[in-house]
Amino acid sequence: MSLISIEDLHVHFISRGIDNQLMTAKALNGVSFSVEAGQVMGIVGETGAGKSLTANSILGLLRPPAKIVKGRILFNGEDLRVIDQGSTSIRGKLITLIPQSPKTSLDPTTKIGDQLIRIQVEHGTASGSDAHARALNMLEQVQIPDPLRRMNAWAHELSGGMAQRVLIAASLINSPKLVIADEPTTGLDLTVQAEVLDTLRKLVKSSNMSSIIITHDLGIVAHYCDRMAVMFAGSVVEEGSVVSIFKNPLHPYTQSLIASTPKQIAKNGYKRINKGPPDLYNLGSGCLYKDRCHKAQSICDTAPQLLSLDLGHKTLCHFPGPSTNA
Amino acid sequence: MHNPLIELCDLTKTYPSAGFDKVLAVDHVSLKINSGESVGLVGESGSGKSTIGLLISKLIPVSSGRIYFEGQDITDLSEKKMRSLRSDIQIVFQDPWGSINPRFPIRRTLSEPFILHTDFSSSECDREVKRLADRVQLPQSTLERYPHELSGGQLQRVSIARAIASKPRFLIMDEPTSSLDLSVRAGILELLNDIRRETGLTLLLISHDLDTVELMTERLIVLYLGRVAEMGRTSDVLSNPVHPYTQTLISSNLQPDPNVDLKRIKVNGEIPSPLNAPKGCLFGSRCPLFKADCALKSPPLVELSDSVGKSPNHLAACIRVQDFSFKIL
Numbered sequence: 001m002s003l004i005s006i007e008d009l010h011v012h013f014i015s016r017g018i019d020n021q022l023m024t025a026k027a028l029n030g031v032s033f034s035v036e037a038g039q040v041m042g043i044v045g046e047t048g049a050g051k052s053l054t055a056n057s058i059l060g061l062l063r064p065p066a067k068i069v070k071g072r073i074l075f076n077g078e079d080l081r082v083i084d085q086g087s088t089s090i091r092g093k094l095i096t097l098i099p100q101s102p103k104t105s106l107d108p109t110t111k112i113g114d115q116l117i118r119i120q121v122e123h124g125t126a127s128g129s130d131a132h133a134r135a136l137n138m139l140e141q142v143q144i145p146d147p148l149r150r151m152n153a154w155a156h157e158l159s160g161g162m163a164q165r166v167l168i169a170a171s172l173i174n175s176p177k178l179v180i181a182d183e184p185t186t187g188l189d190l191t192v193q194a195e196v197l198d199t200l201r202k203l204v205k206s207s208n209m210s211s212i213i214i215t216h217d218l219g220i221v222a223h224y225c226d227r228m229a230v231m232f233a234g235s236v237v238e239e240g241s242v243v244s245i246f247k248n249p250l251h252p253y254t255q256s257l258i259a260s261t262p263k264q265i266a267k268n269g270y271k272r273i274n275k276g277p278p279d280l281y282n283l284g285s286g287c288l289y290k291d292r293c294h295k296a297q298s299i300c301d302t303a304p305q306l307l308s309l310d311l312g313h314k315t316l317c318h319f320p321g322p323s324t325n326a
Numbered sequence: 327m328h329n330p331l332i333e334l335c336d337l338t339k340t341y342p343s344a345g346f347d348k349v350l351a352v353d354h355v356s357l358k359i360n361s362g363e364s365v366g367l368v369g370e371s372g373s374g375k376s377t378i379g380l381l382i383s384k385l386i387p388v389s390s391g392r393i394y395f396e397g398q399d400i401t402d403l404s405e406k407k408m409r410s411l412r413s414d415i416q417i418v419f420q421d422p423w424g425s426i427n428p429r430f431p432i433r434r435t436l437s438e439p440f441i442l443h444t445d446f447s448s449s450e451c452d453r454e455v456k457r458l459a460d461r462v463q464l465p466q467s468t469l470e471r472y473p474h475e476l477s478g479g480q481l482q483r484v485s486i487a488r489a490i491a492s493k494p495r496f497l498i499m500d501e502p503t504s505s506l507d508l509s510v511r512a513g514i515l516e517l518l519n520d521i522r523r524e525t526g527l528t529l530l531l532i533s534h535d536l537d538t539v540e541l542m543t544e545r546l547i548v549l550y551l552g553r554v555a556e557m558g559r560t561s562d563v564l565s566n567p568v569h570p571y572t573q574t575l576i577s578s579n580l581q582p583d584p585n586v587d588l589k590r591i592k593v594n595g596e597i598p599s600p601l602n603a604p605k606g607c608l609f610g611s612r613c614p615l616f617k618a619d620c621a622l623k624s625p626p627l628v629e630l631s632d633s634v635g636k637s638p639n640h641l642a643a644c645i646r647v648q649d650f651s652f653k654i655l
Contacts, residue, residue: 046507047478145595160371161596189370190534192596194578216508219580223588242584260512261582262537270516 001077003210004058004095004178005034009071011053011062011234013280025280027053027066029234029288032306035178035227040204040211042225042242044218044257048277049231051214055180058212059091075178093123096171098181098200102163106155112139112166113151116173125174138169142199161192168200172209179204179211185220197224218261222246227312230254233278233288240313250313250320252293287318295319329397330358331496331528332382337391339377339552349600351377353552354391361495364522364529366539366560368575369549370597375532376420378549379498382530383417384408395496413443413492420501422481426473432484433469439491454491462487462517479510483517490521500532515542536579540564548572551600551608554627558640568630568642571609607644620645 011028028050035041043051056062058073060080073080075095099105107115116135120126126134132151139147142165150158150166158166164184171179181200185193201224204211213225221228221242228245230238230253238251249255258264259271278288286301287293293300297318304318339352352374359365367375380386382393384400392401400411419425426435436455440446446454459469462483473481482502489497502518503511515538522529533539539546539560546560548569556569567573570591577591593612598604604611606621613620625645 046509159596189597190536190578191370191574191593194580194590195592198590217580218508218582222582222584222586223580246582246584257508258582260508262515262535262541263581263583265512265515266541270512270519 002034002074003037003039003076005032005074006054006058007032007072007074009054009057009073010069011050011057012067012069013065014067015065023281026283027234027280028057029283030071031231031234031236032071033229033236033239035210035212037177037210038205038208039227040201040213040225042221042228043212043214043231044216044221044228045231046216046277048233048280050234051231052182053234054231055097055182055212055214058178058180059095059097061091088123092119093125093174094176095178095180096174096176098164098167098171098179098184100183100186102160102167102187103155105167106158106163108155111151112153112155112158116151116166116170119170119173123174134173135169138173139166141172141203142166142169143195144169161188161196164188164196165199168196168203172203175207175209177209179209180214181211182214183216184213185217186215193220200224218258230257233283234280235288235316237289237317238313238315240309240315241311244311244313248313248322250307250309250315251289251317252295252319253289254315256292287316289317330394331361331363331396332359332530333357333394333397334378334382335392335394337378337381337393338389339374339381339386340389343601347601350552350603351600352381355549355552355554356391357547357554357557359496359528359530361528362526363545364531364543366543366546367530367532367549368534368536368539368546369555370534372551372597372600373549374552375549376500377552379417379500379530379532382496383415383498385417409442413439414495415498416489416492416494416496417498417500418482418485418489418502420504422478422485422505423473426481426484426488428473431470431472432464432476435473435484436469436487436491439488443492458487458491461490461521463513477510478506479513482506482514486514486517486521490525490527493525494527496528496530498530498532501534502531503538504533504535511538518542536564536576548575551597551603553608553624554641554643555609556640556642557627559638562640566640568640568647569609569644570613570615572642574612574614615646 009028009031013025013027015023017023031054045051057068113135117131120131136147139150144150144165185196225242228242229236232253238254249258256271287304290296290300299318304316306314306316307320308314334355334357337352337355340348340350343349369375381388388401392399433455436458437451440451440454459466464480464483468476468480503514531542543560546563547557548555550571556563556572567576574591574593577589591614595612598611606623607625610616610620625643627641627643628647630640
């Protein structure tokens with residue numbers, strides 16, 4: 001059984017326009033993937049593809065107008081949707097989040113150490129001197145120099161990389177089963193980014209946790225993840241092991257993403273992409289990528305079936321396989 | 327040898343800090359950019375790369391040193407005299423949302439350069455704006471829209487259109503693609519490449535993305551804490567980095583290919599605050615090869631000698647530059 005499996009998740013944003021008409025933005029359109037224990041999963045895709053929304057759905061952080069209209073999220077076989085949304089027994093304890101902007105995600109009015117202690121007390125995992133010792137130990141594990149002094153530091157005294165390390169410590173302090181990192185290193189410098197990711201991966205792997213890393217940087221996925229899912233317009237268009245997707249990308253969108261990296265441009269020249277992401281308020285039928293796809297034919301007006309290949313490499317396309325006009 | 331288009335001599339920028347302290351944002355930087363060249367400027371945050379862009383475009387005053395444009399000293403040029411040069415030196419900022427007037431429709435934003443720098447009639451102006459929009463592949467319908475109605479990629483195209491409107495000779499781009507999606511990014515880079523080919527524009531590309539710089543530039547300057555650590559032809563610097571900092575930077579760059587091995591160089595901590603920069607070599611506090619003599623004095627930029635597998639104009643500021651045994655990668 002997978003640690004977490006998402007089955008056909010649909011999330012809509014339902015709101016009223018100024019003309020009092022109901023408007024529905026179909027933000028997630030049948031997202032399915034699963035993460036095994038001990039695995040690091042990378043989710044890539046462009047802005048608006050639904051990467052963070054998927055994470056927020058898992059964490060039960062959706063607020064109106066966002067609404068799960070269909071699908072299930074199973075965590076250890078339990079449907080997360082039936083668990084009370086305000087519950088602290090899973091969120092923050094068994095499933096934790098490393099947010100995107102480290103500087104704004106720490107409480108500016110509480111010392112670092114107290115924040116780390118409070119996380120444990122709130123979730124009932126430790127208290128008193130145990131919680132203090134554990135906080136200190138976590139800061140050591142994420143390689144913060146002079147951790148005892150940092151326990152008394154304020155958030156504004158930390159550099160970006162240091163703040164991100166504190167957030168990693170905070171997300172791991174309750175020994176979760178799943179850590180979701182939402183663009184964990186955007187805004188950090190190259191040298192710092194690599195070290196923060198090294199630390200994260202080492203800690204996740206050493207305690208057999210699972211992790212979902214949301215990013216738009218294919219380099220991070222290539223080196224820090226075991227499996228990856230490529231999202232487009234609220235659906236997973238390709239999923240598989242990192243090695244097999246980079247070696248043999250099947251979906252035209254995955255191919256275009258890889259072709260857009262400067263290294264590939266230097267090798268093969270620019271590939272023209274004419275259109276932006278589709279309008280979520282007015283999604284067409286059939287394959288959502290067809291307007292941008294160079295392979296699109298009339299059959300693409302019907303929804304493609306998920307095609308499974310060996311080793312769990314899956315894709316959602318009528319014409320999977322090597323690019324024909326490469 | 328013709329005059330370089332841009333020349334910086336001992337350029338320094340200090341910012342006042344609490345008490346009598348001063349922050350050295352740019353520390354005695356000298357460099358030349360030839361006409362038609364495309365030069366990359368890389369470094370971590372706080373390395374002074376954006377400050378150099380602002381100094382050259384004269385948006386902030388220089389503390390000491392000189393800036394020459396085509397041999398003419400423009401360091402102390404008055405705002406009024408500078409105005410005629412503004413059409414020649416243009417800058418595109420990192421954040422398109424913050425650098426385009428939110429209360430102007432795009433047409434007005436794009437007309438502004440013509441109103442300022444030419445005496446076009448309004449119909450000529452309109453025609454030029456349309457041409458510009460076509461040039462950067464913006465649909466004509468966007469001209470009537472306001473910035474908040476456009477996507478990031480479209481807005482960055484507006485920024486580029488505005489910058490090339492006055493037919494500049496020198497274009498500074500401060501992280502033009504870092505806030506954009508990968509597929510959108512490729513389109514912007516292609517556009518820049520086309521514009522360069524058509525107009526022979528000289529480009530200074532400020533970036534922290536080594537892959538983008540490799541694709542777009544011929545020469546590369548690596549900055550660390552406001553000083554030049556290494557410079558040379560982009561291909562030389564990236565394939566044969568000499569300064570330990572450049573080597574570290576390259577080793578931290580994650581190639582989007584799981585089959586490329588990571589050869590990570592471990593450094594100590596993060597870039598120090600310019601307020602308590604280390605003595606001598608600035609990279610000393612993090613350098614894996616640090617020895618006591620590194621802290622004695624600031625290492626000068628020297629050209630690599632033949633024995634080091636050199637190439638012309640490849641310079642590095644490290645006292646161990648000549649003994650090549652320190653190659654870490």
